[in-house]
Amino acid sequence: MSWIGPYRKFGLLGMNRRNACYTLARNPRRLYPLVDDKLKTKQVLEQNQLPHPELYFSIVHNFELKFLREIKFLKEFVIKPARGAEGRGIVVIVDKHENKWKKSSGELLSIEDIEYHVSNILAGLFSLGGIDDQAFLEYRVRSHVIFRSVAYRGVPDIRVILFRGVPTMCMLRLPTMESDGKANLHQGAVGAGVDMLAGTTLGGVHHNRLIDRHPDTQVPIAGIKIPFWNDILETAARAFEVFQLGYIGIDFVIDHILGPLILELNARPGLNIQLANHEGLLPRLRAIESLGPGVEQMNFEKRLALGREILHNLKEGRS
Ligand SMILES: Nc1ncnc2c1ncn2[C@@H]1O[C@H](COP(=O)(O)OP(=O)(O)O)[C@@H](O)[C@H]1O
Ligand SMILES: [Mg+2]
Structure with a gap:
């Protein structure tokens, strides 16, 4: 069964609209080289004192x-x-x-x-x-202790999508035996949606199938409290100010000693984050769009507060 049908009513963002209205419209081409090349990204992160693996x-x-x-x-x-x-x-x-x-x-x-x-x-x-x-x-990152019982070996990563510098949707990706230490869904990792107001995980997906437990460790996917949650959102919002891409996915890992580190930025973030969250991106994107001009120029605290307010309103069904 295709998963798209049941989720369409939740405002699912599709590939064509993502490209036309978000990546192409919001990400100036001249900025792509900085994120398409991880060495260049590292240089920019270093210059701007944004934490990353050495x-x-x-x-x-x-x-x-x-x-x-x-x-x-x-x-x-x-x-x-x-x-x-x-x-x-x-x-x-x-x-x-x-x-x-x-x-x-x-x-x-x-x-x-x-x-x-x-x-x-x-x-x-x-x-x-x-x-x-x-x-x-x-530097090889070692997983924060919280994830050790649930992920199979490697380091989980946290994908944060930001639209206009406002954190919009997140997922935690957990490596599996199949993914060989990497947290990429295409390699067979598990994706878990995140309640962004609480910083805790929701249910998961594995190879586009909904799951409740990690396939190797059998540990429940939901209810994991992500450490350093506010730091992660804050660092993501600060990274927007440096990279200036209007629609972006930022990948974090949490090192057991160094805390949250930025692994990479992605100017064309994938759409399966919606499956992991059992929710479409469009309602959140539209709410951020309707904030009018000037959002990008606000300081990161203001943008974070606006993001929280939008999530809260959507949750209460008020938006
Ligand atoms: N320095 C590292 N230490 C440990 N694991 C890492 C490190 N860098 C990447 N990984 C693992 O590999 C995955 C993919 O890394 P990433 O840099 O995001 O590359 P890609 O662009 O291929 O997704 C991460 O999600 C993480 O699980
Ligand atoms: Mg990645």
Whole structure:
């Protein structure tokens, strides 16, 4: 059964309208490069003191593959393509055994395996449009303790959609055995809707099917209180001021020591957040639209307060 039918009445945003009215209309093209390239994003986050996982080093050219010999000093790190998406090409290394590195899944990689993977990244195997890419290594985030019993191994992430700088809809994504340490729904992670006023999770979805329990850990998906909830919304609203994209998805992870960190920003955020929330985006987007001009110029506290008011009104059926 298609899930779209039953949710249409809830104001489901579709692909065509998202593109025409939100991404194309609200996101100036010149700003895309900053978010389509994770290395550029990191630079901007760093310059603006927005928290993110530390960059260890990047590899731009094939002759730089020799830099990888340096990882013999590292026990854990994450390898990423700068222009990847949906978890493709990301390898999360969690430990080192003798001369091999262990992935989230338990699979062991030799230095040659890692070099081969990075050369595939440079060749564009995982990049948007298949063009040449850059690779980088960064700090491996360890999950906040609250998520450890529910997620399977990797680090859950929190997607926040902001429209005009106002947090609009969120979901928590939980890695599964299948998703190999990554919290991307396309890799088989679980998505859970979030009650944004309370900062707690609602029910979940897995491969577009509604679920109540995590498929591997069997722990209930609903009722998880997301730590640092207000910090996350505040950081997202501040990030809008820096990146200036009117319709954006920001991905956070919560490190066990460092707290909330921004992983990436997405100028074309997916629509399945609506399935996870059992609610369409349109009522919220329309309410934010109707706030009239000047929202983008308000300070982040004001925007957060407006967002709360809108959610509250929609909940009470008053909007
Ligand atoms: N530094 C990291 N430490 C641990 N896990 C990570 C790290 N970076 C990414 N991940 C995992 O991989 C997933 C995808 O990462 P992300 O940077 O959002 O790339 P993509 O654009 O492919 O979605 C995250 O949701 C998280 O589960
Ligand atoms: Mg992501």
